[in-house]
Amino acid sequence: MRRRLLRSSLALALAALLALALPLAIAVRGVLEARALDALQGSVEQFALVLDVTTRSCSELQLRVTQVGDAPAEISVLTVGGGLLVTTSADGRTRVGAEFADATAGRIGRRVGAGQLAVAVPLSTLVCGRPVVLHATQPDTALRGQVQAAWILIAGVGAAVAGAAAGGAWWLGRRLAQPFEALAGSARRLGQGDFSARATRSGLPEADDIAAALDDTAARLGRAVERSTAFTADASHQLRTPLTALRLQLETLEAMDPDRPEVRAALTEADRLEATIDDLVTLTRVDGPDVEADLGAMIAERLPGWRALAAEHDRRVDVEVLPVPAVRVRPAAIAQALQVLLDNALEHGTGTITVRLTPARPDEPDASLRLEVLDEGPVHGTLRAAPAAERSRGRGLPLARALVAGEGGQLTVSATPSGTCAMIVLPTTG
Numbered sequence: 001m002r003r004r005l006l007r008s009s010l011a012l013a014l015a016a017l018l019a020l021a022l023p024l025a026i027a028v029r030g031v032l033e034a035r036a037l038d039a040l041q042g043s044v045e046q047f048a049l050v051l052d053v054t055t056r057s058c059s060e061l062q063l064r065v066t067q068v069g070d071a072p073a074e075i076s077v078l079t080v081g082g083g084l085l086v087t088t089s090a091d092g093r094t095r096v097g098a099e100f101a102d103a104t105a106g107r108i109g110r111r112v113g114a115g116q117l118a119v120a121v122p123l124s125t126l127v128c129g130r131p132v133v134l135h136a137t138q139p140d141t142a143l144r145g146q147v148q149a150a151w152i153l154i155a156g157v158g159a160a161v162a163g164a165a166a167g168g169a170w171w172l173g174r175r176l177a178q179p180f181e182a183l184a185g186s187a188r189r190l191g192q193g194d195f196s197a198r199a200t201r202s203g204l205p206e207a208d209d210i211a212a213a214l215d216d217t218a219a220r221l222g223r224a225v226e227r228s229t230a231f232t233a234d235a236s237h238q239l240r241t242p243l244t245a246l247r248l249q250l251e252t253l254e255a256m257d258p259d260r261p262e263v264r265a266a267l268t269e270a271d272r273l274e275a276t277i278d279d280l281v282t283l284t285r286v287d288g289p290d291v292e293a294d295l296g297a298m299i300a301e302r303l304p305g306w307r308a309l310a311a312e313h314d315r316r317v318d319v320e321v322l323p324v325p326a327v328r329v330r331p332a333a334i335a336q337a338l339q340v341l342l343d344n345a346l347e348h349g350t351g352t353i354t355v356r357l358t359p360a361r362p363d364e365p366d367a368s369l370r371l372e373v374l375d376e377g378p379v380h381g382t383l384r385a386a387p388a389a390e391r392s393r394g395r396g397l398p399l400a401r402a403l404v405a406g407e408g409g410q411l412t413v414s415a416t417p418s419g420t421c422a423m424i425v426l427p428t429t430g
Contacts, residue, residue, distance in 0.1 A: 013161075013162060013165030013166070013169065014162060014165075017158050017161060017162060017165075021154055021155075021158050024154060025150075025151055025154055028147070028150045028151070028154065029147050029150070029151075032143060032146050032147055032150065033112050033143060033147075036112075036117055036140070036142070036143045036146075037110045037112065037117055037119065040117050040119050040136060040138055041108065041110065041119045041121075043136070044075075044119045044121050044134060044136045045108075045121055047068065047075070047134065047136075048121045048123055048134045050064075051064060051065075051123060051125065051134065052123055052124050052125045055125060055127055056127065057127050058085070058127050058128035058129070060127070061077065061085075061086075061125070061127055061128065061132075062077070062085060062086040065077055065086045065087075065088065066086060066088065068088070073088075073137065073138050073139060074087065074088050074089045074094065074136065074137045074138075075087070075088050075134070075135070075136050076088070076089065076094035076134075076135045076136075077123075077132050077133070077134055077135070078094070078096070078100070078132065078133050078135055079128070079130055079131070079132055079133075080104045080130065080131045080132070080133060081130075082096075082100075085128060085132060094135060094137070095114070095116075095118075095137070096118070096120070096135060097111050097113070097114075097118060098111055099111040099118050099119060099120040099135075100120050100133060100135060102120065103120035103121060103122045103133040103135070104122070104131075104133060106122055107122075108120070108121050108122075112140065112143070115139060115140055116137045116138065116139060116140055117137065117138045117139075117140050117143065118135070118136070118137045118138075119135075119136050120133050120134070120135045120136075121133070121134045121136075122134075175204075176204070178202065179200075179202035179204050179207035179208075179211075180207060182199060182200050182202070182211075183199050183207060183210055183211060183214060186198065186199040186200075186211070186214055186218075187214060190214070190217070190218050190221070197218055198215050198218065199211035199212075199214050199215055239277055240274070240277065243270060243273060243274060243277075246270060247267070247270050250263055250266050250267050250270060251267070254267065265312055268305070268308050268309065268312075271305065272305055272309065272339075275305070276336070276339070278332075292326035292327065292328050293326070293327055293328065293329050293330070293331045293334075294326070295324070295327070295329075295331070295334060295357060295369070295371065296321045296324070296357060298331045298334065298335055299319060299321060299338075299355060299357060300319075300321075302335055302338070302339075303317070303319055303355075306342055306353075306355075309342070309346065310342075310346060310353060313346050315346060315351070315352070315353060316352045316353070317342070317352075317353045317354075317355065318352055318353070318354045318355070319354075319355045319356075319357075320354065320355070320356040320357070320358075321356075321357045322357060322358045322359065323359075324357055324358065324359050324368070324369040325359065325368045325369060327368050327369060327426045327427070329407040329408075329409070329426060330407060333403040333404070333406060333407050334371070334403075334404070334407065334424070334426075336399075336400070336403055337399075337400040337401075337403045337404050337411065337424060338355070338371070338373065338424075340396035340397065340399060340400040341373040341400060341422040341424075342355075342373060343396060344396065344397070344422070345373055345375040345377070345420070345422070348377055348420075349375030349376060349377030349419060349420060350375065350376050350377040350419075351375060351376030351377065351419065352375070352376065353373065353374070353375045354372075354373070354374040354375075355371075355372070355373055356370075356371070356372040356373075356374065357369065357370075357371050357372075358370050358372070360425065364425065366427055367425045367426065367427060368426050368427055369425075369426050370423055370424070370425055371423070371424040371425075371426070372421055372422065372423045372424075373421070373422045373423075374416065374418075374419060374420070374421050374422075375419050375420055376418055376419040377419050377420055378415075378419065378420070397411075397413070404424050404426075407426065408426070408427045409424055409425055409426040409427060410424070410425045411423070411424050411425075412425075
C-alpha cells in the first residue's frame with residue numbers, strides 16, 4: 001500500500017510539474033526571442049534613420065551600407081519588388097521571409113527561424129527612385145544559449161520540486177499506510193483465531209474507526225467461540241459417556257458369545273460414531289489447517305472402517321489413489337464429506353463402490369485434485385429441491401457440501417453410464 005501511495009503521489013506531482021514547466025519553458029523562450037528581436041530592431045532603426053537623413057543618392061546609400069562596421073552581421077537594401085541593391089553578406093545574397101512582406105506593406109517585420117534573427121524596416125528615402133527596405137539578419141547562436149540556460153534552470157527547479165514532492169509523498173504514504181498495515185496485521189491474527197488481537201490507534205480518524213470496529217468484532221467473535229467451545233466440550237462429554245457404556249456392554253456380549261455377528265457390527269458402528277464425534281469436535285475449531293494434508297493417507301486410514309461397513313451390505317469398496325498435489329484442507333472435513341457420500345452410495349447404490357483420488361483435469365485450471373465416489377446404482381428419487389442428479393442422493397448432502405465449500409472446494413453429484421459419481425474438487429494450494 002505504501003508503494004502504491006508513493007507512486008500515485010509522485011505521478012501526480014510529475015504531472016503537475018509538466019503542466020507548469022512546459023508552458024513556462026515556451027513562455028520563457030518567447031520572452032527571450034522578443035528581447036533579442038527588440039535589440040536587433042533598435043540597431044536597425046537607428047541605422048535606418050541615419051540613411052534616411054544623410055543619404056543624397058542611391059550610390060551614397062549603397063556606400064554607407066558597405067562601410068558600416070558596428071551594424072548586425074548582415075545588412076541588405078532591397079527594393080519593394082525584391083531586387084537586391086546592396087548587401088554585406090559574404091556570398092552576396094540575402095534571405096528574406098515574412099518580415100520582408102511586412103516591411104513592403106509599411107510595417108516593421110520581424111522573424112526568428114532557420115538559425116537567424118531577421119528584421120526588415122521600410123526606408124522613407126526615395127534616392128533610389130523607388131521605395132526600399134532595410135533588411136538585417138543575425139545568427140541566433142546567442143539566443144539559443146540563453147534559451148538553453150533558461151531551460152536548464154527550469155529543469156533544475158523542477159527536479160528540486162520533484163525531489164521535495166517525492167519526500168512529501170514518502171512521508172504522506174508512510175503516514176497513511178502504517179495504520180492500515182497495522183489493521184491488516186490485526187485482521188490477519190483475527191482470521192487465524194487470535195481473538196485477543198487488538199488494533200493500535202494511529203490518530204487517523206478513518207483508520208481509528210476501522211480499528212474500533214475490528215476490536216469490537218474480535219471481542220464478539222471471541223465470546224461466541226468461547227460459548228461454542230464450551231458447548232462442544234459439554235456435548236462431546238455427554239455423547240462419549242453413554243457411548244463408552246454402550247461399548248462396554250457390547251464388548252461384554254462379545255466376550256460371552258464371540259460368534260454373534262450383530263454384536264461385532266454394533267461395535268463397528270460404535271467405532272464409527274466415536275470417529276465421527278472426534279471429527280466434528282475437530283471441525284468446531286476456528287483455526288485453519290497449518291500443514292498440507294495427505295488425503296491419500298487419510299483414505300488409507302479410513303478404508304478398513306468403510307470396507308467393514310460395506311461388507312454388512314454385501315458390498316465392496318475399492319480405492320484408486322494416484323499421486324496428487326498437496327492441498328491445505330482439514331482432513332476431518334473431507335473425511336466427513338466422504339463418509340456422507342459412502343453412506344449414500346450404500347443406501348441408494350448397488351455394486352462395487354470406488355473411491356478415486358486423481359489430479360484435476362487440464363480443463364480445471366483452478367483445481368488441484370478430484371476425489372470421486374462411484375457406485376453402480378441408478379439416480380432416482382424425489383428430492384425436488386436438489387438438482388435432478390442429486391435427488392436420490394440427498395441424505396447428508398447439504399452437510400457434505402457445506403464442509404467441502406468451507407475448504408474452498410466444490411461437491412457435485414452426476415449420473416454416469418455405469419451408475420452415479422459424487423465428486424469433490426479441491427482448489428490448488430495458494
